[in-house]
Amino acid sequence: MQVVSENCRPPVPVPVREERSQVWDSLKKAAFVLGSGLFVFAAFRNSVTWHLQRFWGASGDFWQAQWGKLHNLFVGNELALFCFGTFVIPAIVFWFFNIILLMIDVSGKPSIITRYKIQPDKNKPIDTVKLRHAILTVLFNEVFISGPMVLAMYRVMQWRGNPCGTELPTFHWVLLELSIFSIIEEILFYYSHRLFHHPSLYKHIHKKHHEWTAPVGVVSLYAHPVEHVFSNMMPSVVGPIIMGSHVATTMMWFSLALWTTTISHCGYHLPFLPSPEFHDFHHLKFNQCYGVLGFLDHLHGTDTIFKQTKAYERHILLLNLTPLTESIPDPPKKKE
Numbered sequence: 001m002q003v004v005s006e007n008c009r010p011p012v013p014v015p016v017r018e019e020r021s022q023v024w025d026s027l028k029k030a031a032f033v034l035g036s037g038l039f040v041f042a043a044f045r046n047s048v049t050w051h052l053q054r055f056w057g058a059s060g061d062f063w064q065a066q067w068g069k070l071h072n073l074f075v076g077n078e079l080a081l082f083c084f085g086t087f088v089i090p091a092i093v094f095w096f097f098n099i100i101l102l103m104i105d106v107s108g109k110p111s112i113i114t115r116y117k118i119q120p121d122k123n124k125p126i127d128t129v130k131l132r133h134a135i136l137t138v139l140f141n142e143v144f145i146s147g148p149m150v151l152a153m154y155r156v157m158q159w160r161g162n163p164c165g166t167e168l169p170t171f172h173w174v175l176l177e178l179s180i181f182s183i184i185e186e187i188l189f190y191y192s193h194r195l196f197h198h199p200s201l202y203k204h205i206h207k208k209h210h211e212w213t214a215p216v217g218v219v220s221l222y223a224h225p226v227e228h229v230f231s232n233m234m235p236s237v238v239g240p241i242i243m244g245s246h247v248a249t250t251m252m253w254f255s256l257a258l259w260t261t262t263i264s265h266c267g268y269h270l271p272f273l274p275s276p277e278f279h280d281f282h283h284l285k286f287n288q289c290y291g292v293l294g295f296l297d298h299l300h301g302t303d304t305i306f307k308q309t310k311a312y313e314r315h316i317l318l319l320n321l322t323p324l325t326e327s328i329p330d331p332p333k334k335k336e
Contacts, residue, residue: 067168067248078164079154085251087150091142094221094258101217101266106131116268116323118280118311122214123267134212134222141221141228149233153241160244169246181239181253182293188235190291194302196227197287215283220258220265264292269314269324277315281306 074081104113105126157163169177196206205224212219223232236257240250264279282289288306289297297303306312310331314324 064168068166071164071166079151081164082154082157082247083150085247086153086254087147089251090254090258093255094262097259097262098217101262101268102131102135105216105267113268113270116270116325118267118269118277118325119214119284120325123216126216130211131216131218134216134219137223138218138221141223141225141232145225145228146233149229149237153237156241157244157247160241163245163247163250165246168248174249174252177239177243177245177249178253178256180243181236184239184242185235185257186291186293186296188238189231190296192231192235194290196231197290210283210286213283215265215267215280217262217266220261260292269318271318271321273318275315275317277311278303278306281309281311 071081074084104110105123106128108114108125154163193206196202205227209219209223209227212222221228221232236254239245240253245253260274263274264276265283266276267280269276278289278294279292285305288303290302291297294303297306310328313328316324318324
């Protein structure tokens with residue numbers, strides 16, 4: 001029997017070795033991030049979350065009492081209460097921030113805000129006809145797509161349990177649910193978003209959203225109806241359905257999701273707010289940065305170009321008042 005020496009085996013091609021190395025590196029980094037997160041959570045669970053728990057239940061049952069008053073206000077009409085919590089309140093949150101942003105975008109003032117613009121040469125001035133069309137599309141999506149989906153969601157949630165119960169969930173349970181929602185949203189949004197970038201779907205559906213290469217806040221919900229269902233709504237709706245969540249938790253989650261997507265599209269990297277550089281770069285380059293949190297982009301290598309840019313260096317939480325376009329400027333453009 002012939003024994004083949006290790007040295008006689010054909011070498012693994014370099015590209016294959018590099019690909020395996022990248023996958024293994026991604027898995028190690030993902031395990032490190034998750035492991036570190038669990039360790040930190042366990043380490044601080046009895047200290048930080050204790051203080052937050054006190055806020056959640058400050059002055060005895062303050063929040064429970066407020067919920068009881070709201071519950072009584074609807075006199076047992078749980079459908080109306082559910083729609084109020086999952087549709088009306090999130091819509092108010094969305095338009096409160098976006099009306100402010102729209103006034104800034106249209107007027108170009110005040111400079112104390114506009115100096116933080118990510119793409120300072122774009123939308124100067126903003127195309128008001130294009131903007132009006134975007135606003136009307138967003139309103140259509142909210143009323144005629146999000147509205148019916150919330151009604152359908154109520155029926156499913158009723159089957160899952162009692163979404164409008166009189167007792168609020170505990171702080172730790174809400175924290176766990178929000179974490180699970182974020183992971184589910186990242187998975188569903190990344191893959192549905194990337195699917196809509198397939199050439200056969202992009203030109204018919206997703207191209208509408210990418211009419212804005214320099215997005216503004218309200219454009220976060222500017223999408224084809226099919227995309228609004230599968231890429232905007234479903235990633236946020238599935239989590240609460242799986243967990244059988246209380247309407248108060250769902251209200252918090254929907255409001256948070258709309259606020260974060262507004263920030264991601266606003267076009268301003270403002271101090272002390274989450275960085276919108278990641279998704280702004282996606283609108284600029286189209287084939288990079290498909291996700292929300294970024295770990296699936298890292299795993300699939302769809303952020304490699306982004307990582308080679310100044311935008312990646314600026315993708316941090318700004319903790320001072322100096323615009324990152326000044327402290328980390330783009331390299332000068334090459335003369336043709």
